Amino acid sequence: MAMTLEEYIEQTILPQYDAFDGGHRRDHAEMVINESLKLAREHGADERMAYTIAAYHDLGLRYDRETHHIHSGKILLADQALRQWFTDEQLLIMRDAVEDHRASAKHPPRTIYGAIVAEADRQIDPVVVVQRTMAYSKKLLPNADFNTLYQRSKEHLLEKYAEGGYLRLWLNSERNVQGLNNLRAIIRDENRLLALCREWHESVNH
Numbered sequence: 001m002a003m004t005l006e007e008y009i010e011q012t013i014l015p016q017y018d019a020f021d022g023g024h025r026r027d028h029a030e031m032v033i034n035e036s037l038k039l040a041r042e043h044g045a046d047e048r049m050a051y052t053i054a055a056y057h058d059l060g061l062r063y064d065r066e067t068h069h070i071h072s073g074k075i076l077l078a079d080q081a082l083r084q085w086f087t088d089e090q091l092l093i094m095r096d097a098v099e100d101h102r103a104s105a106k107h108p109p110r111t112i113y114g115a116i117v118a119e120a121d122r123q124i125d126p127v128v129v130v131q132r133t134m135a136y137s138k139k140l141l142p143n144a145d146f147n148t149l150y151q152r153s154k155e156h157l158l159e160k161y162a163e164g165g166y167l168r169l170w171l172n173s174e175r176n177v178q179g180l181n182n183l184r185a186i187i188r189d190e191n192r193l194l195a196l197c198r199e200w201h202e203s204v205n206h
Helices: 005-019 026-043 047-056 068-078 080-084 088-099 112-121 126-140 146-161 174-188 190-204
Strands: none
Touching (some): 005 026, 005 047, 068 088, 126 174, 146 190, 174 190
């Protein structure tokens, strides 16, 4: 019996996330898949395309973080196995959507599929965002003390998530709007932000 699309992705694609950093492991990919399917249903988009885009969206992390979205799109388009389920036109749309998912993208997504995966990829759980930001600061500055990590993390949070930051919500899903509002409240409250960052730092140093 021929393998289904779901079996192929479960067995061949998702296991690749096990090698990535803690914020981009399989649980992240599965979260983006689930949210993408929900948004696809809400917006009348092809669920199989949305599912596949979400599964491939971060595979380019095997190369680097800064251009991973471009590499991820290339990986999707080059995967010959997908041609048994999708047309050339669909695959090009899917590649573009993967390329458009970056929060720092300077242009809006080119299609509804790009908007879906970008929105699904925004995990705006305030505590998780702060923890992941501290973890990435630690990865960049492995020998830095707490104050250095905190300052770097605070600057990133302000640049990305604060009012006027570069993060964009293309579909304004209720989950993300509420999460962003809650995160901004934490960013404005220096004592609360400091406490969350210190809590993370102590948890990984004991």
